[in-house]
Amino acid sequence: MLSESVYPVLFAAYSVRQVDDLDDDIDADRLRWITEGSEMHLDESRFTDYPKSYTLTSEIPVIPLDELSTRTHEQLYTGSINEAYLQKPRNFPDRVVNLAEQVTAEGETPYEKVMLLQQYLSSNFTYTNTPDLTRKRSDDFVDGFLFEVKEGYCDYFSTAMVMMTRSLDIPARWVKGYAPGSVSALEFIPMDGQQPVVEPGNYTVTNADAHSWVEVYFGEYGWVPIEATPGFSMPVLTAEADAEPVLEDEVEEEVTEEEEAAPVAESGDQQSAWVQVVAAIAAVIIVLWVLYILWRMRINLRFASARIRAGKPLTAADKVIAETERWLRAAHRKGLVRHDYETLRESVARWIERNPGLQSELEPLLRQFENARYSPAEVKEDQWRAVHADAESLKKSLKKIRMV
Numbered sequence: 001m002l003s004e005s006v007y008p009v010l011f012a013a014y015s016v017r018q019v020d021d022l023d024d025d026i027d028a029d030r031l032r033w034i035t036e037g038s039e040m041h042l043d044e045s046r047f048t049d050y051p052k053s054y055t056l057t058s059e060i061p062v063i064p065l066d067e068l069s070t071r072t073h074e075q076l077y078t079g080s081i082n083e084a085y086l087q088k089p090r091n092f093p094d095r096v097v098n099l100a101e102q103v104t105a106e107g108e109t110p111y112e113k114v115m116l117l118q119q120y121l122s123s124n125f126t127y128t129n130t131p132d133l134t135r136k137r138s139d140d141f142v143d144g145f146l147f148e149v150k151e152g153y154c155d156y157f158s159t160a161m162v163m164m165t166r167s168l169d170i171p172a173r174w175v176k177g178y179a180p181g182s183v184s185a186l187e188f189i190p191m192d193g194q195q196p197v198v199e200p201g202n203y204t205v206t207n208a209d210a211h212s213w214v215e216v217y218f219g220e221y222g223w224v225p226i227e228a229t230p231g232f233s234m235p236v237l238t239a240e241a242d243a244e245p246v247l248e249d250e251v252e253e254e255v256t257e258e259e260e261a262a263p264v265a266e267s268g269d270q271q272s273a274w275v276q277v278v279a280a281i282a283a284v285i286i287v288l289w290v291l292y293i294l295w296r297m298r299i300n301l302r303f304a305s306a307r308i309r310a311g312k313p314l315t316a317a318d319k320v321i322a323e324t325e326r327w328l329r330a331a332h333r334k335g336l337v338r339h340d341y342e343t344l345r346e347s348v349a350r351w352i353e354r355n356p357g358l359q360s361e362l363e364p365l366l367r368q369f370e371n372a373r374y375s376p377a378e379v380k381e382d383q384w385r386a387v388h389a390d391a392e393s394l395k396k397s398l399k400k401i402r403m404v
Contacts, residue, residue: 010039014058015060018057020057023051061222071219082171087166088167089140093140095147103116114226121157121160129153135149154232158212165214172217173215179232181204213232315379321373324344327395336351336398
């Protein structure tokens with residue numbers, strides 16, 4: 001734990017199997033196993049501190065999809081189903097139920113129907129952190145999202161998925177937690193002037209990784225996580241293999257040096273003089289050529305360190321995030337400090353409140369970062385250039401404005 005915050009639960013990947021190690025000053029008797037959800041809680045009646053480090057073992061389900069996909073509703077739910085996971089609002093809109101039935105009409109088993117719902121939501125609605133709620137007319141959250149707003153963040157997609165699944169008499173529950181976080185410094189935006197630290201196999205999870213998803217109950221196969229939000233993925237039960245788009249680095253135009261004609265051989269002093277002249281000219285040409293090559297490679301050199309940290313060619317989205325790291329460091333030097341408990345959106349909102357004159361520069365930079373970090377839409381090469389230009393404008397404004 002990088003902060004001093006305390007929580008009633010030990011964070012873990014999916015389902016906790018066992019706690020292997022706790023800080024010496026944490027009383028193991030405070031641990032309580034919660035069967036519902038497979039969570040390990042700390043006894044809140046004696047809740048005064050939180051372990052700074054701990055080791056535990058988690059279980060991630062490996063589902064035989066070929067087998068599960070053939071199981072009918074009757075085969076999966078032979079016993080009684082907990083009605084809490086089929087519950088719907090009293091006046092749940094009929095058009096949501098009708099849409100769920102229409103989308104899943106071709107599915108013959110619960111698994112197939114869930115996959116059709118997942119594909120429908122992730123393919124037909126737009127991910128954004130700032131949905132246009134002026135379009136909403138319905139009093140029902142899911143109904144308004146599906147038929148009016150048609151855009152939103154993870155809570156919109158996951159809630160719609162849960163309710164549409166329940167309307168088909170398939171048990172489902174809504175889960176709030178964290179996405180896997182960042183394994184690369186390219187995705188870790190420094191806070192309070194910190195420098196990114198990358199350790200192989202380690203992930204940094206912050207408030208910016210807060211996420212919600214769905215778990216569907218498939219009888220003997222248990223609760224299985226399902227991801228309906230575009231741009232996110234679960235390690236199990238995805239409709240198709242995840243495929244990350246690979247954008248090659250910019251292809252620099254090759255420039256071929258024209259072959260120089262060999263100087264005519266001279267004799268004696270004249271030859272020596274010509275050799276010196278040719279050597280001087282060659283040296284100048286070489287220097288100019290090196291400078292030209294460096295100029296042509298300036299873009300690749302700009303991201304050289306970021307590419308080394310990532311260990312792979314950078315996508316356009318990676319470049320946007322790298323540019324964001326750069327302008328955040330510049331802003332920090334000018335007094336715009338980002339706290340470790342804040343998302344970038346929260347930090348920018350606080351900076352604008354204290355310095356309204358920076359709004360026109362900060363808001364476009366925030367939008368570009370969020371699109372690159374969270375949106376499933378492909379990021380174009382010109383977008384990181386736009387971030388660079390906006391960052392230069394911000395730096396000029398920071399010099400003019402007296403920080404509050």
